Each structure stands twice: as structure tokens, then as C-alpha cells.
Amino acid sequence: LIHLLSTEGLSREILTQILDTAANFVSIGDREVKKVPLLRGKSVFNLFFENSTRTRTTFEIAAKRLSADVFNLDIARSSTAKGESLLDTIANLSAMAADIFVVRHSESGAPYLIAQHVAPHVHVVNAGDGRHAHPTQGLLDMYTIRHYKKDFTNLSVAIVGDVLHSRVARSDIHALTTLGCPDLRVVGPRTLVPSEFADMGVRVCHTLEEGIKDADVVITLRLQNERMSGALLPSSHEYFKSFGVTPERLQWAKPDAIVMHPGPINRGVEIDSNVVDGGQSVVLPQVTFGIAVRMAVMGIVAGNMA
Numbered sequence: 254l255i256h257l258l259s260t261e262g263l264s265r266e267i268l269t270q271i272l273d274t275a276a277n278f279v280s281i282g283d284r285e286v287k288k289v290p291l292l293r294g295k296s297v298f299n300l301f302f303e304n305s306t307r308t309r310t311t312f313e314i315a316a317k318r319l320s321a322d323v324f325n326l327d328i329a330r331s332s333t334a335k336g337e338s339l340l341d342t343i344a345n346l347s348a349m350a351a352d353i354f355v356v357r358h359s360e361s362g363a364p365y366l367i368a369q370h371v372a373p374h375v376h377v378v379n380a381g382d383g384r385h386a387h388p389t390q391g392l393l394d395m396y397t398i399r400h401y402k403k404d405f406t407n408l409s410v411a412i413v414g415d416v417l418h419s420r421v422a423r424s425d426i427h428a429l430t431t432l433g434c435p436d437l438r439v440v441g442p443r444t445l446v447p448s449e450f451a452d453m454g455v456r457v458c459h460t461l462e463e464g465i466k467d468a469d470v471v472i473t474l475r476l477q478n479e480r481m482s483g484a485l486l487p488s489s490h491e492y493f494k495s496f497g498v499t500p501e502r503l504q505w506a507k508p509d510a511i512v513m514h515p516g517p518i519n520r521g522v523e524i525d526s527n528v529v530d531g532g533q534s535v536v537l538p539q540v541t542f543g544i545a546v547r548m549a550v551m552g553i554v555a556g557n558m559a
């Protein structure tokens with residue numbers, strides 16, 4: 254693996270290698286073991302052209318735990334604001350001896366463009382591009398599911414919410430399908446979960462009850478209003494009335510179902526606070542596992558672990 258741009262096309266073997274490698278990294282940073290020297294002398298550049306709390310911070314922590322030098326480009330104060338093109342920015346940062354670019358961008362495909370223009374020894378990791386892909390979120394979701402449910406091949410997984418605009422949903426669907434999940438549903442109103450998603454081999458459900466019935470895993474998603482316009486934009490109140498995951502509705506899923514959310518959460522819109530903070534929620538463990546998963550990804554692409 255040279256770059257990580259999508260979970261689409263990754264084999265079951267590579268996905269499993271990343272999850273197994275992450276499992277070995279999970280305790281690093283906890284107590285006596287603070288760092289491993291895998292990326293000592295390497296430079297990781299975080300380029301976040303879109304806002305981020307979890308992804309940017311956990312990539313920084315992960316890179317530091319691998320002993321890399323980390324640089325966070327402040328895009329708002331960078332020369333991007335003066336009209337410098339994306340590829341010129343990359344060329345200039347490459348001249349500062351970058352080894353890994355971690356890229357988030359509102360345009361689907363931006364990390365691919367960068368990967369086509371960097372030198373062969375430079376690695377690109379997609380930290381979310383438009384509505385296309387968010388592969389490390391997909392991988393940390395797989396890590397979380399495997400941690401709590403052990404095996405993918407007997408699971409019912411429901412992805413609930415604004416699937417249409419969600420790069421997380423697409424990355425999860427590709428990874429879950431490859432890992433052998435036999436019952437994958439996407440759930441939401443027709444405007445946000447069009448029937449074309451059936452082409453990805455998932456069941457499309459337009460009621461919450463049908464969608465999460467007897468599910469082992471319920472992945473909730475935010476309404477991505479920044480990617481919507483006009484008629485698509487549902488009212489938060491109306492959405493919550495039909496699709497908000499409340500403690501009462503969660504009883505449609507299996508009693509031991511876990512509830513996930515990639516964040517950021519809009520409490521009272523896609524999910525009730527009592528579910529976010531309840532005993533079935535694994536939202537914060539997802540964030541913590543993200544550190545180990547991002548260590549694994551950078552270790553495999555740039556640390557000669559493969």
C-alpha cells in the first residue's frame with residue numbers, strides 16, 4: 254500500500270492487516286510505552302482544507318506516537334488564500350521534504366490528484382474528500398465493530414441518516430462488504446437514501462423500524478447541511494420525528510446492539526442525547542481507536558511494515 258485513498262478496492266487481507274496492526278498499537282501512549290520509532294526522521298504534513306476536530310487531532314497524535322515530525326498547515330492563513338493552486342502548495346511543501354500528506358478537501362478526488370503528482374517516495378492519506386471517501390474513518394469503524402462484535406460474517410449493520418452526502422457511509426459500505434457482512438442496510442428518507450444505493454449491494458430502508466430491526470450495529474450519521482441545497486434540506490425537527498434514534502426506538506435493534514457515530518454529533522437531530530450518552534453508545538471509543546488505526550495506516554504506507 255503506497256497511498257490510502259479509499260476503502261474501495263482494498264482486499265480483505267489488507268483490511269485485516271490494518272486492523273491487526275492497529276490492535277498492536279492500541280495501548281501505545283497509555284502508560285509506560287509512549288512512542289515507537291517507526292517514522293523517526295519522517296515528516297507528516299496535515300493539510301485540512303475543511304474543518305475537523307477528531308481526524309486532524311488523532312492524525313497528529315498518531316504521527317507523534319510513531320516519532321514523526323508533524324506540521325499542521327493553517328490553511329486559512331496559508332497562501333491558498335492568495336490564490337496558490339493545490340498542486341503548487343503540494344510542490345512547495347514537497348520541497349520541504351514531506352514524506353506523508355494527510356489531506357482533507359471539500360472536492361471529491363483532491364487526494365487522488367495529489368497522489369498523481371507527488372514523488373514516488375511520498376505517501377498520501379485521504380482524511381475525507383467531498384462526499385466520496387473517508388477511509389480512515391471507515392477503518393476505525395471496522396476496528397470498533399470487530400472489537401465489540403468479534404466477527405463480521407454474522408452481523409446486521411444499519412447505517413442511518415444522510416447517506417447520500419456521506420463519505421463515511423461509502424467507506425463503511427465498501428469495507429463491510431469486503432469483510433463479509435451479510436446484512437447491510439442504509440436507512441433514511443428517500444431524498445437522503447435514494448434507491449440507487451441498492452446497486453452497492455445494500456438494503457435500502459425508508460422507515461427506521463425496518464432499518465434497525467434486530468441490527469447488531471447502528472451507525473448514525475449527521476445531516477450534512479453544508480452539502481445540501483433547496484428541496485433536499487430537511488427540517489431538523491421533521492427528521493428527528495421520523496428517523497432520530499431515541500432510547501425507545503433503539504429497542505427495535507438487538508438488546509446488545511452498539512450505537513456508533515463518526516461525529517460531529519447534532520444531538521436531538523439524528524440521535525437523542527440519552528442514546529449518545531447511554532450504555533450502548535461506543536462513540537468515544539471510536540475516537541480513541543482512531544489513533545491506533547491511523548498509526549497503523551501511516552506505519553504500513555511509510556514505515557516498511559507491509
Ligand code: CP
Nearest residue numbers: 305306307308515516
Ligand atoms: N469523523 C470526523 O471526520 O470528524 P472530524 O470532522 O471532526 O474530523
